[in-house]
Amino acid sequence: MTNALEIKNLVKRFGGLTATDDLSFDIEQGESIGLIGPNGAGKTTVFSLVMGEHRQTSGTITLYGEEISKLGTSSRIRHGVSRTYQVPRPFAEMSVVENIRVGLMPDSIWQMIAQGPNREREIELALSVGFDEADLQRTPAELSMGDLRKLEMARTMATGPKLMLLDEVFAGLTVAEIAQIAELIQQMRKDGMTFLIVSHDLKALEPLIDRTIAINYGRMIADGSFEDVIANEAVRSSYLGTA
Numbered sequence: 001m002t003n004a005l006e007i008k009n010l011v012k013r014f015g016g017l018t019a020t021d022d023l024s025f026d027i028e029q030g031e032s033i034g035l036i037g038p039n040g041a042g043k044t045t046v047f048s049l050v051m052g053e054h055r056q057t058s059g060t061i062t063l064y065g066e067e068i069s070k071l072g073t074s075s076r077i078r079h080g081v082s083r084t085y086q087v088p089r090p091f092a093e094m095s096v097v098e099n100i101r102v103g104l105m106p107d108s109i110w111q112m113i114a115q116g117p118n119r120e121r122e123i124e125l126a127l128s129v130g131f132d133e134a135d136l137q138r139t140p141a142e143l144s145m146g147d148l149r150k151l152e153m154a155r156t157m158a159t160g161p162k163l164m165l166l167d168e169v170f171a172g173l174t175v176a177e178i179a180q181i182a183e184l185i186q187q188m189r190k191d192g193m194t195f196l197i198v199s200h201d202l203k204a205l206e207p208l209i210d211r212t213i214a215i216n217y218g219r220m221i222a223d224g225s226f227e228d229v230i231a232n233e234a235v236r237s238s239y240l241g242t243a
Helices: 043-051 073-078 096-104 109-115 119-128 145-158 175-190 202-208 226-231 233-238
Strands: 003-014 017-028 032-036 058-063 081-083 163-167 194-198 211-216 219-224
Touching: 003 043, 003 194, 017 043, 017 058, 017 194, 017 219, 032 043, 032 202, 043 073, 043 081, 043 163, 043 194, 073 081, 081 145, 096 119, 096 145, 119 145, 145 175, 175 194, 175 202, 194 202, 202 226, 211 226, 211 233, 219 226, 219 233, 226 233
Parallel strands: 032 194, 032 211, 081 163, 163 194
Antiparallel strands: 003 017, 003 058, 211 219
16 A cells, blocks of 8 residues: 655754654555654654654655655645644634634635635535534634634644644543544544544544554654554553553
């Protein structure tokens, strides 16, 4: 199968701190991968490097067969990758539908003027993540954490990604909200979306992934099935705190 993402010998240093240390892994098109590790292991740094929000010290990042290591974030989004954040980042003064509209905006100001808002697509995206029409004009301050996570998902989907990076998408959610987000991810998997998911909620993560990668201090310590990785002694010691 075609690899959606290939990370080779990825190193990122912030001064004297090495956040990723010779990290390499691949994700096949249509695959869903869980990326786990203790706090400070380098998981969010991996996302930032893939998105071009930070530049690697060395190593390469390839997306659908094209090296993107030197491209800016907007170019990477056009190549089919997008992400959510641990802490949702909505535009506070905009409504739900206006936040989604930002993700749908074309790169060119002239295209934006010519096309105008795509109201039908905005509503379609909002409804697809579980909002109803009464929610469309609500502002982020009026939303629960679960709704903010849904808004992040909708904004990410608006860019038309083939690979979605989900960073702690279950954090702060109730059991019912976790179930709703998990159902959305499962449906997107059926539709062919590729995922890299960071989560400390292993119970929620397990049914959503094909493979698990564990890292610590920026280095890979295990790669395999969820059961095998969780049973790995190095993972148990570093991540689960058991020997």
